[in-house]
Amino acid sequence: MSMWEYANPRRFMGWTRPVLPWSFALAGLCLTVGLIWGFFFTPDDFRQGSTVKIIYLHVPAALMAINAWIMMLVASLIWVIRRHHVSALAARAAAPVGVVFTLIALFTGGIWGQPMWGTYWAWDPRLTSFLILFLFYLGYIALWEAIEDPDTAADLTSVLCMVGSVFAILSRYAVLFWNQGLHQGATLSLDKEENISDVFWFPLLVCIAGFVLLFIALVLMRTRTEIRARRIRALQARARRA
């Protein structure tokens, strides 16, 4: 049995039903533990004071905002190559979640930036790239909404997602060329011994896990909703014909 059999809508509905409450519960648990741990049981940063604690929302949201787009890209590729309907619907379901994460990252960044940089917004490369990413999400969602035929919509949005990914990366580096910024470089990376002090690192990891789980739970739920909506449409069409 190959992994593709899980993409059968019927089978997908079957295995997501028990998984869904668990992923929501785990996401809730991780976020509760991580945020309480981060907000109340970590010391203040010696330079930034207590404002540093918004990192527990800002970094995971920003991370997932980008990963949501990558997930949409992978789902679009699967749709184009293997034409699994669940894949196209999952890409559609992920987009609004990605938008919300992008907005969370932008807003928490603004709130953090005001005491630290003295401004809510600066035309900094990272901030600007996120704004551009937000626009890409909006265009993607708008294209899904505009087209009535579901298969055409899935095809067109997946091409847009692929072309958009290339241009999003181009914009990212073009923006670097355009302006040097206030935002610090990448602090977290996988190949370093210690990224930030462990006191902040462990609650941050828990929060990141919470955001990943929350994303998975939301996308699964929205995909299930999309599948049900499509079934209802099919039933209505059949009823009209009968």
Add this chain to the structure above:
Amino acid sequence: MIALLLRDLRLAFRAGGGFGLGLAFFLIVVVLVPFGVGPETELLSRIAPGILWVASLLAALLSLDRIFALDFEDGSLSLLATSPLPMEGAALMKALAHWITTGLPLTLAAPALGFLLSLAPEAYAYLLISLLLGTPALSMIGTFGAALTVGIRRGGLLLSLLVLPLYVPTLIFGAEAVRRGADGLDPAGALMLMAGITAGCFALLPFATAAVLRINLR
């Protein structure tokens, strides 16, 4: 391919409206800016590169929905799809025709409008070069956007929402090249990167455009 290009050009020139409209729009946007920001020469000359680039971008956007819409409605796009000419070639020719009717006139008119905005004298050459290198990319990206929205009624607004974020890299490099030219810095890096974007767009986007057209004609 040449026949298709000539047909599109003839349609654009004779059908009226399309050809001059973009230029008039360009002129009006540039004239409106001083009313918005005030007539100080120094301020205007500092923002002139950006204004000229943003205005030419909007003017190019204006005529995008004509690229495929009429051909889609009267069925000539379906005929094109069944002709021996590959769809990729047709997409390329459409983009080229759009560039000749919008991008090229915009490029030629830009120095005159730069004069209105008191652009720094050193920057004129770079304005011309950057627009010459950059506007083909705008046409090609726009053709892709037009192909995406061709089946949608009243897709004009959606078209701008889809296409404008894709214009960001071209705009950044284009305006940056002119700004560097105006400041007496070396704009070669920005120009080369922009030429790279244009070349990449023309190499890859015809395929995406053709794929999208085939989906829409299904």
